[in-house]
Amino acid sequence: MFQLFKSLFNKRFKSLTLVLWVNTNPDKTETYSFRPIRLFRYYVVSVFLTVFLFAAILYFTPLGSLLFSKQDRLLRHAVTDVSDRVIALQDSLALRDMQLMNIRDVLLNAVDTTFETSTDIYYEPLQSAGTIPHSTTMEVPEFESLTNIDVIYASSYGGSLQFPAMFPLNGTVTRSFDSASRHYGTDIAAPLDSYIRAVADGAVIQSGWGVDYGYSVSVQHSDGYVSVYKHSASIYKVKGDMVLQGDIIGKVGNTGFMSSGPHLHFELWQNGVPQNPARFFNNL
Template identity: 30%
Template structure:
């Protein structure tokens, strides 16, 4: 038991025993530097040095560019560039989608294609079958007012009302005689207006030129995109005054009328109006006379 009690004293004594560290000149054995140390001093110095070394290394990695050379760490500049590239890619994807929609609409307009709608005539006729005894033939006050209003309106006022209800109006691109009217059954989605050669063709509304090229069938063609998803088409021109991407104002000259292309019989303007991919009758919105 007495020996066990002496063990802590022996350990303490060993830790506190003083040692002398001497640095000598190898040739002359002259003492240069000497230190008095104990084992406890060495342990404390080594511990403090290790803590300092770990802390310095951590700070060096965390707050200096050296961390970029360590696997697992990424550069802030590289992260920023990567984010910019992702944003640019998303923007390009959006622009590409919009351009594809434009090209699809332009192709549809140039080819004159219109989506057909299935119509069940038997169901329509069956729905129209009603019992005459159940129908009230007495006009309401609203009907009487509407009839009076219609009876007082002439062709011009009706024309203006239709434009107002549609939410837009057009400037006549040319003035002349309509030689061929809009006809869905014959797939003639435009009107042909006879004009003298070299007559200026004007923009029906303010917009952007989305197509201005030559085609073998319709000659010089120019397409304008307007507000409300409207597209106007001008075909068989002798020459074009605007290029794709240009902005035009209402009434601004965009082409010179002519008789170019294989599908023409004389100087005239082939004029179309499209909205959301479907053709519209230009004479309902423009007076060409």
């Protein structure tokens, strides 16, 4: 067959005669005269028309959408995924800006924290029979804006703050504080859903979710200290809540893009400067 086409191509400009006959009846023959160049032209034109017709069917009929619907779905899913990531990043940036503003306000001694104080009176235990107990609290109007957490604690609980004194949870330190690599905290590995406890008395100044660190809580303490708990599976405190040392504020999780496994990323700051937790806890 190849030799036939090669011979026709070599003689494409010549006039050829095609003779057809049946083997069982060689006396009956049919002859046709033609030029091979015309056959090649007809072939090219027919191929072009076939391709054009197929493209027109795909473009002007629903058949095209059926053939390319899978690619369209994949493209739409990719666009939707990128859009969701952009929205999540915007939410994370907004949350981070809010956290920075809260910490700045705390460090400037102007915490805009509102909470409902109890009107109950706290009494000292009786020292001896016949002793009249006396109140050790000051009356604080409800929904008062706090400007000095130390004063509120001293007036409400009648005790001095002792900070820090308690490890946030039982676990294994997997990465220590390292300011050179901008790791301003300590990573503590622990089983999933282990309880995270407040290291000292204080007030919650931030509670929420971010893309990088997942669920996190920040607690303002006395003397300008702020403790931060990140990558939680869930959090039990909201902004404005007052916490005591040892109160459960969340559970260990693996939330946030920067988390590589169930652990707590614990940070300790004082007056806006990151502190090495190992200086305050024997466990570290």
